[in-house]
Amino acid sequence: RALRDMNAPWRLAVSGTPIENSLGDLWSLLSLTCPGLLPPWDAFTQKVRRPIEGGDPDMLARLTSYVAPFILRRTKEEVATDLPDKIVDVVRVDLGKEHRHIYDQYLARERARILDLLADPDANRMSVLASITRLRQLALDPALVGREEYAHVGSAKVEYVADRLDEIVPLGHRALIFSQFTSFQARIRVVLERRGVSVVQLDGSTRNREEVVERFRSGEAQVFLISLKAGGSGLTLTEADYVYVMDPWWNPAAEEQAIDRAHRIGQTKKVNVYRLV
Numbered sequence: 001r002a003l004r005d006m007n008a009p010w011r012l013a014v015s016g017t018p019i020e021n022s023l024g025d026l027w028s029l030l031s032l033t034c035p036g037l038l039p040p041w042d043a044f045t046q047k048v049r050r051p052i053e054g055g056d057p058d059m060l061a062r063l064t065s066y067v068a069p070f071i072l073r074r075t076k077e078e079v080a081t082d083l084p085d086k087i088v089d090v091v092r093v094d095l096g097k098e099h100r101h102i103y104d105q106y107l108a109r110e111r112a113r114i115l116d117l118l119a120d121p122d123a124n125r126m127s128v129l130a131s132i133t134r135l136r137q138l139a140l141d142p143a144l145v146g147r148e149e150y151a152h153v154g155s156a157k158v159e160y161v162a163d164r165l166d167e168i169v170p171l172g173h174r175a176l177i178f179s180q181f182t183s184f185q186a187r188i189r190v191v192l193e194r195r196g197v198s199v200v201q202l203d204g205s206t207r208n209r210e211e212v213v214e215r216f217r218s219g220e221a222q223v224f225l226i227s228l229k230a231g232g233s234g235l236t237l238t239e240a241d242y243v244y245v246m247d248p249w250w251n252p253a254a255e256e257q258a259i260d261r262a263h264r265i266g267q268t269k270k271v272n273v274y275r276l277v
Contacts, residue, residue: 003032017257018071023049026067034070076264086263088273093156095139102142102150103135110135140184140247155184157276158191161244164274165197168242169222175242176224178258180249185225188246192223203227213237228258237261241269246276 003011013029027044030037038044051059076083095103110131117124117131134145140157142150165175179185182203189199200212200221216224217239224237228249240262249255263271 004035023052023063030067030070037066037070076260080265083263083265084267084270086259086271086273088259088275090275090277091160093160093276096154096156098153099142099156102153103138106138106145107135136247137181137184140179140181141187143187144181144183155187157246158188160276161188161246162191162195162197164242164244165192165223166195169197173242174216174219174222174224174240175244176226176237176240176262177244177246178226178228178249178255179246180228181247182227184246185227189225197223199223199225201225204229216240226258226261228255235261236264236266238264238267241267241271243271243273244276245274248275248277 011033013033015025015029017025018029019025024045027038027041027049031041039047048059048063052063094100114128114131117128121128137144141155142153161177168175177185177188179188182205185201185203189201192199198221200215200223202209202212202224204227206212213235215221216237219239224240226235243259243262245255245259249258259273263273
Protein backbone atom coordinates (compact mmCIF):
# COMPACT_ATOMS: atom_id res chain seq x y z
CA ARG A 1 0.00 0.00 0.00
CA ALA A 2 2.77 2.43 0.93
CA LEU A 3 4.59 1.79 -2.33
CA ARG A 4 1.45 2.17 -4.43
CA ASP A 5 0.85 5.60 -2.89
CA MET A 6 4.26 6.86 -4.05
CA ASN A 7 4.28 9.02 -7.15
CA ALA A 8 6.61 7.35 -9.65
CA PRO A 9 6.78 7.46 -13.47
CA TRP A 10 7.23 3.69 -13.69
CA ARG A 11 7.67 0.70 -11.43
CA LEU A 12 9.71 -2.49 -11.62
CA ALA A 13 9.35 -5.40 -9.17
CA VAL A 14 12.15 -7.93 -8.75
CA SER A 15 11.41 -11.19 -6.94
CA GLY A 16 13.19 -14.49 -6.49
CA THR A 17 10.03 -16.23 -5.31
CA PRO A 18 7.03 -14.61 -7.07
CA ILE A 19 4.56 -17.30 -5.99
CA GLU A 20 5.92 -18.94 -2.85
CA ASN A 21 2.73 -19.12 -0.79
CA SER A 22 -0.20 -18.49 -3.13
CA LEU A 23 -1.35 -16.46 -6.13
CA GLY A 24 -1.88 -13.61 -3.68
CA ASP A 25 1.86 -12.92 -3.92
CA LEU A 26 1.54 -12.44 -7.68
CA TRP A 27 -1.50 -10.17 -7.24
CA SER A 28 0.44 -7.96 -4.80
CA LEU A 29 3.35 -7.49 -7.21
CA LEU A 30 1.11 -6.75 -10.19
CA SER A 31 -1.14 -4.38 -8.23
CA LEU A 32 2.00 -2.29 -7.75
CA THR A 33 3.60 -2.62 -11.19
CA CYS A 34 0.50 -2.95 -13.42
CA PRO A 35 -2.45 -1.45 -11.51
CA GLY A 36 -5.76 -2.41 -13.09
CA LEU A 37 -4.42 -5.46 -14.93
CA LEU A 38 -6.03 -7.85 -12.45
CA PRO A 39 -9.40 -7.41 -10.71
CA PRO A 40 -9.62 -6.04 -7.16
CA TRP A 41 -8.50 -8.38 -4.38
CA ASP A 42 -11.90 -9.76 -3.36
CA ALA A 43 -12.93 -10.44 -6.96
CA PHE A 44 -9.51 -11.92 -7.76
CA THR A 45 -9.76 -14.27 -4.77
CA GLN A 46 -13.26 -15.48 -5.62
CA LYS A 47 -13.05 -15.68 -9.41
CA VAL A 48 -9.37 -16.39 -10.14
CA ARG A 49 -7.31 -17.59 -7.18
CA ARG A 50 -9.72 -20.11 -5.70
CA PRO A 51 -10.65 -21.76 -9.03
CA ILE A 52 -6.97 -22.10 -9.96
CA GLU A 53 -6.01 -23.50 -6.55
CA GLY A 54 -8.95 -25.88 -6.95
CA GLY A 55 -7.44 -27.21 -10.19
CA ASP A 56 -9.23 -25.20 -12.93
CA PRO A 57 -6.89 -25.38 -15.98
CA ASP A 58 -8.91 -22.90 -18.08
CA MET A 59 -8.68 -20.15 -15.48
CA LEU A 60 -4.96 -20.84 -15.05
CA ALA A 61 -4.47 -20.46 -18.83
CA ARG A 62 -6.43 -17.17 -18.80
CA LEU A 63 -4.37 -15.75 -15.93
CA THR A 64 -1.14 -16.81 -17.62
CA SER A 65 -2.11 -15.06 -20.87
CA TYR A 66 -2.94 -11.86 -18.96
CA VAL A 67 0.29 -11.62 -16.97
CA ALA A 68 2.84 -13.14 -19.37
CA PRO A 69 3.54 -9.89 -21.32
CA PHE A 70 4.50 -8.14 -18.08
CA ILE A 71 6.85 -10.77 -16.67
CA LEU A 72 10.44 -11.48 -17.63
CA ARG A 73 11.54 -14.78 -16.09
CA ARG A 74 15.11 -15.95 -15.87
CA THR A 75 16.07 -19.21 -14.22
CA LYS A 76 19.29 -19.64 -12.31
CA GLU A 77 20.52 -22.05 -14.98
CA GLU A 78 20.07 -19.39 -17.69
CA VAL A 79 21.82 -16.65 -15.72
CA ALA A 80 24.64 -18.64 -14.10
CA THR A 81 25.70 -20.97 -16.89
CA ASP A 82 29.01 -21.73 -15.14
CA LEU A 83 27.35 -22.84 -11.89
CA PRO A 84 28.76 -26.20 -10.68
CA ASP A 85 26.53 -29.27 -10.60
CA LYS A 86 24.08 -30.02 -7.81
CA ILE A 87 23.86 -33.76 -7.14
CA VAL A 88 20.77 -34.88 -5.19
CA ASP A 89 20.60 -38.35 -3.65
CA VAL A 90 17.87 -39.97 -1.56
CA VAL A 91 19.43 -41.95 1.28
CA ARG A 92 17.31 -44.63 2.94
CA VAL A 93 18.23 -45.07 6.58
CA ASP A 94 16.90 -48.09 8.49
CA LEU A 95 15.76 -47.58 12.07
CA GLY A 96 17.59 -49.42 14.81
CA LYS A 97 15.87 -52.48 16.30
CA GLU A 98 14.65 -50.73 19.49
CA HIS A 99 13.69 -47.59 17.55
CA ARG A 100 11.66 -49.67 15.08
CA HIS A 101 9.84 -51.45 17.92
CA ILE A 102 8.86 -48.12 19.56
CA TYR A 103 7.76 -46.66 16.22
CA ASP A 104 5.62 -49.66 15.31
CA GLN A 105 3.84 -49.49 18.68
CA TYR A 106 2.97 -45.82 18.16
CA LEU A 107 2.07 -46.41 14.51
CA ALA A 108 -0.59 -48.99 15.41
CA ARG A 109 -2.02 -46.70 18.11
CA GLU A 110 -2.04 -43.54 15.96
CA ARG A 111 -3.46 -45.36 12.93
CA ALA A 112 -6.45 -46.57 14.96
CA ARG A 113 -6.89 -43.09 16.41
CA ILE A 114 -6.77 -41.37 13.01
CA LEU A 115 -9.26 -43.81 11.48
CA ASP A 116 -11.72 -42.84 14.22
CA LEU A 117 -11.09 -39.13 13.66
CA LEU A 118 -11.67 -39.42 9.91
CA ALA A 119 -15.37 -39.96 10.55
CA ASP A 120 -15.45 -36.14 10.67
CA PRO A 121 -12.18 -34.95 9.05
CA ASP A 122 -12.99 -31.23 9.02
CA ALA A 123 -13.76 -31.10 12.74
CA ASN A 124 -10.69 -33.20 13.59
CA ARG A 125 -8.20 -31.70 11.13
CA MET A 126 -5.77 -30.43 13.80
CA SER A 127 -5.87 -33.70 15.73
CA VAL A 128 -5.08 -35.67 12.55
CA LEU A 129 -2.16 -33.35 11.76
CA ALA A 130 -0.91 -33.68 15.34
CA SER A 131 -0.90 -37.48 15.02
CA ILE A 132 0.97 -37.37 11.71
CA THR A 133 3.50 -34.91 13.16
CA ARG A 134 4.07 -37.23 16.14
CA LEU A 135 4.82 -40.11 13.78
CA ARG A 136 7.18 -37.94 11.73
CA GLN A 137 9.06 -37.05 14.91
CA LEU A 138 9.16 -40.67 16.04
CA ALA A 139 10.65 -41.69 12.70
CA LEU A 140 13.50 -39.25 13.40
CA ASP A 141 14.18 -39.83 17.09
CA PRO A 142 11.89 -41.35 19.77
CA ALA A 143 13.09 -38.77 22.30
CA LEU A 144 11.24 -36.04 20.33
CA VAL A 145 7.87 -37.21 21.65
CA GLY A 146 8.91 -36.03 25.10
CA ARG A 147 9.60 -39.37 26.74
CA GLU A 148 12.78 -39.29 28.82
CA GLU A 149 13.00 -43.07 28.77
CA TYR A 150 13.67 -42.91 25.01
CA ALA A 151 16.62 -40.52 25.30
CA HIS A 152 19.10 -43.41 25.15
CA VAL A 153 17.67 -44.93 21.94
CA GLY A 154 19.25 -42.39 19.60
CA SER A 155 18.62 -41.76 15.92
CA ALA A 156 19.92 -43.70 12.94
CA LYS A 157 19.73 -40.55 10.80
CA VAL A 158 21.85 -38.55 13.23
CA GLU A 159 24.44 -41.33 13.43
CA TYR A 160 24.53 -41.54 9.62
CA VAL A 161 25.13 -37.80 9.23
CA ALA A 162 27.67 -37.69 12.08
CA ASP A 163 29.65 -40.53 10.46
CA ARG A 164 29.64 -38.75 7.07
CA LEU A 165 30.78 -35.49 8.67
CA ASP A 166 33.62 -37.34 10.40
CA GLU A 167 34.82 -38.20 6.89
CA ILE A 168 34.33 -34.88 5.06
CA VAL A 169 34.97 -32.14 7.67
CA PRO A 170 38.69 -33.00 8.10
CA LEU A 171 39.01 -32.60 4.31
CA GLY A 172 37.81 -28.99 4.51
CA HIS A 173 34.21 -29.52 3.44
CA ARG A 174 31.39 -27.55 5.10
CA ALA A 175 27.79 -28.66 5.53
CA LEU A 176 24.25 -27.36 5.97
CA ILE A 177 21.81 -29.56 7.90
CA PHE A 178 18.08 -28.80 7.56
CA SER A 179 15.25 -29.98 9.79
CA GLN A 180 11.80 -28.57 10.51
CA PHE A 181 11.99 -29.61 14.18
CA THR A 182 14.13 -27.42 16.44
CA SER A 183 14.09 -30.12 19.13
CA PHE A 184 15.69 -32.49 16.62
CA GLN A 185 18.28 -29.85 15.74
CA ALA A 186 19.23 -29.70 19.41
CA ARG A 187 19.70 -33.48 19.48
CA ILE A 188 21.86 -33.37 16.34
CA ARG A 189 23.97 -30.57 17.81
CA VAL A 190 24.74 -32.53 20.99
CA VAL A 191 25.97 -35.54 18.99
CA LEU A 192 28.13 -33.45 16.63
CA GLU A 193 29.72 -31.37 19.38
CA ARG A 194 30.57 -34.53 21.31
CA ARG A 195 32.51 -35.61 18.22
CA GLY A 196 34.39 -32.31 18.12
CA VAL A 197 32.51 -30.71 15.22
CA SER A 198 31.94 -26.95 15.50
CA VAL A 199 28.25 -26.12 14.95
CA VAL A 200 26.07 -22.99 14.66
CA GLN A 201 22.28 -23.04 14.66
CA LEU A 202 19.57 -20.87 13.08
CA ASP A 203 15.88 -21.22 13.86
CA GLY A 204 12.87 -19.04 14.60
CA SER A 205 14.18 -18.17 18.08
CA THR A 206 17.58 -16.93 16.85
CA ARG A 207 18.04 -13.22 17.63
CA ASN A 208 21.66 -12.68 16.52
CA ARG A 209 21.09 -14.01 12.98
CA GLU A 210 23.91 -12.01 11.32
CA GLU A 211 26.45 -13.10 13.93
CA VAL A 212 25.47 -16.77 13.56
CA VAL A 213 25.72 -16.60 9.76
CA GLU A 214 29.11 -14.85 9.94
CA ARG A 215 30.52 -17.55 12.26
CA PHE A 216 29.77 -20.11 9.55
CA ARG A 217 30.96 -17.98 6.64
CA SER A 218 34.24 -17.16 8.39
CA GLY A 219 35.00 -20.82 8.97
CA GLU A 220 34.65 -20.70 12.73
CA ALA A 221 31.91 -23.34 12.44
CA GLN A 222 32.04 -26.25 10.01
CA VAL A 223 28.35 -27.19 10.19
CA PHE A 224 25.26 -24.98 10.02
CA LEU A 225 22.05 -26.39 11.53
CA ILE A 226 19.07 -24.56 10.02
CA SER A 227 15.33 -24.93 10.41
CA LEU A 228 13.68 -25.18 7.00
CA LYS A 229 11.38 -22.27 7.74
CA ALA A 230 14.12 -19.92 8.99
CA GLY A 231 16.53 -20.88 6.21
CA GLY A 232 14.17 -20.64 3.28
CA SER A 233 15.00 -17.06 2.34
CA GLY A 234 17.54 -14.30 2.67
CA LEU A 235 20.64 -16.47 2.97
CA THR A 236 23.58 -17.12 0.68
CA LEU A 237 25.84 -19.85 2.04
CA THR A 238 28.10 -20.82 -0.83
CA GLU A 239 30.81 -21.78 1.68
CA ALA A 240 28.92 -25.09 2.07
CA ASP A 241 29.20 -27.86 -0.50
CA TYR A 242 27.28 -30.57 1.40
CA VAL A 243 23.58 -30.35 2.32
CA TYR A 244 21.65 -32.85 4.47
CA VAL A 245 17.84 -32.68 4.59
CA MET A 246 16.90 -34.64 7.70
CA ASP A 247 13.12 -34.63 7.18
CA PRO A 248 11.00 -33.63 4.16
CA TRP A 249 9.19 -30.29 4.39
CA TRP A 250 5.46 -30.13 3.54
CA ASN A 251 6.17 -27.57 0.81
CA PRO A 252 8.64 -29.02 -1.76
CA ALA A 253 9.25 -25.59 -3.34
CA ALA A 254 10.24 -24.08 0.02
CA GLU A 255 12.55 -27.05 0.59
CA GLU A 256 14.25 -26.43 -2.76
CA GLN A 257 14.69 -22.77 -1.83
CA ALA A 258 16.39 -23.84 1.39
CA ILE A 259 18.70 -26.32 -0.34
CA ASP A 260 19.74 -23.68 -2.85
CA ARG A 261 21.22 -21.49 -0.11
CA ALA A 262 24.42 -23.32 -1.09
CA HIS A 263 23.80 -23.72 -4.84
CA ARG A 264 23.72 -20.18 -6.17
CA ILE A 265 25.87 -17.56 -7.87
CA GLY A 266 29.25 -17.53 -6.18
CA GLN A 267 29.44 -21.28 -5.63
CA THR A 268 32.63 -22.77 -7.10
CA LYS A 269 32.30 -26.35 -5.85
CA LYS A 270 29.94 -29.18 -6.74
CA VAL A 271 27.08 -29.28 -4.21
CA ASN A 272 26.10 -32.68 -2.82
CA VAL A 273 22.57 -32.90 -1.42
CA TYR A 274 21.33 -35.88 0.61
CA ARG A 275 17.65 -36.29 1.48
CA LEU A 276 17.40 -38.76 4.37
CA VAL A 277 14.28 -40.95 4.49
